Amino acid sequence: MSNLTLFNSGVSLPDYLRNEDDITKSLAGQSNSKTISIKGGVWRMVSGGEEIARNEDRAMNVVIVAAAKTNSRTFFIGKYEEGKDVGPTCWSADGVKPNEEVPAEQRQFDNCANCPQNIEGSGDGKTRACRFSRRLAVSLENDIGGDVYRLQLPAKSIFGKPVDGKMSLQAYANFLSGHGVPISGVVTEMRFDTAEAVPVLRFKAVRPLTREEWELSKASGVSEEARRAIEFKFAVKADKTPALPVAFTQSPAAVEVAKVESSIEEVVEPVKRTKKVVVPDVPTDKPNVSDILSDWSTDDDE
Numbered sequence: 001m002s003n004l005t006l007f008n009s010g011v012s013l014p015d016y017l018r019n020e021d022d023i024t025k026s027l028a029g030q031s032n033s034k035t036i037s038i039k040g041g042v043w044r045m046v047s048g049g050e051e052i053a054r055n056e057d058r059a060m061n062v063v064i065v066a067a068a069k070t071n072s073r074t075f076f077i078g079k080y081e082e083g084k085d086v087g088p089t090c091w092s093a094d095g096v097k098p099n100e101e102v103p104a105e106q107r108q109f110d111n112c113a114n115c116p117q118n119i120e121g122s123g124d125g126k127t128r129a130c131r132f133s134r135r136l137a138v139s140l141e142n143d144i145g146g147d148v149y150r151l152q153l154p155a156k157s158i159f160g161k162p163v164d165g166k167m168s169l170q171a172y173a174n175f176l177s178g179h180g181v182p183i184s185g186v187v188t189e190m191r192f193d194t195a196e197a198v199p200v201l202r203f204k205a206v207r208p209l210t211r212e213e214w215e216l217s218k219a220s221g222v223s224e225e226a227r228r229a230i231e232f233k234f235a236v237k238a239d240k241t242p243a244l245p246v247a248f249t250q251s252p253a254a255v256e257v258a259k260v261e262s263s264i265e266e267v268v269e270p271v272k273r274t275k276k277v278v279v280p281d282v283p284t285d286k287p288n289v290s291d292i293l294s295d296w297s298t299d300d301d302e
């Protein structure tokens with residue numbers, strides 16, 4: 001069974017094979033977190049920074065099991081270059097102020113609202129140089145309770161009013177909220193908007209989850225995989241080359257072991273606190289979800 005088969009068809013991985021073993025982890029040598037990218041208007045499964053599967057369908061059905069509480073911001077110096085791994089210069093998880101780990105010399109301002117990179121025209125044309133995004137944790141419809149993927153949405157997929165039944169994420173969430181339906185309690189269709197020049201997603205509800213699927217969705221939403229999927233942090237890369245412990249002109253015999261050991265700093269890994277996300281049960285006194293969804297059906301599929 002290929003990666004493409006698992007990603008692109010209705011075949012899901014058996015329960016007894018879901019947990020990655022130590023052998024696979026050691027051979028992979030990196031994080032096993034997975035991402036769904038929409039680069040180039042194509043669904044791409046990315047693991048450890050490498051694309052491992054691709055789906056060229058225009059739509060994909062998922063369950064949104066968790067989402068970052070706020071829209072985030074990122075600012076890059078210069079233009080994007082294909083194949084070049086360059087992190088952002090400045091970033092903000094809450095869209096209010098730069099993250100604490102952003103180096104002082106890279107911070108563009110002390111708050112996002114008044115930042116010069118937030119001014120219209122600071123980017124290409126009339127755009128802002130600092131961009132909005134939102135991270136979601138999603139599961140595939142055919143594998144609810146299985147792998148959780150990170151999906152990062154650009155601003156054009158987040159904002160905007162509904163047009164011809166096509167809803168941005170914000171409009172879709174408002175629509176569901178108005179009917180008392182949790183977004184993690186329905187199968188959501190994500191579809192590329194072919195009217196846009198760049199990859200933009202539109203959303204609509206397909207069907208309610210079964211009771212069993214709903215329990216799996218809630219469990220996935222509070223999992224460690226979901227927490228990592230919506231976490232918004234970047235590693236700060238050092239610009240300076242570490243100094244050699246001994247000058248080349250000095251004899252190795254002249255270096256005392258104690259001095260070498262004392263020069264090694266102990267780095268304590270920061271403790272990450274996991275905030276439990278409580279997903280409420282579907283209210284039993286609300287209208288039948290199946291009836292609501294059937295009323296939403298439209299003929300807007302392209």
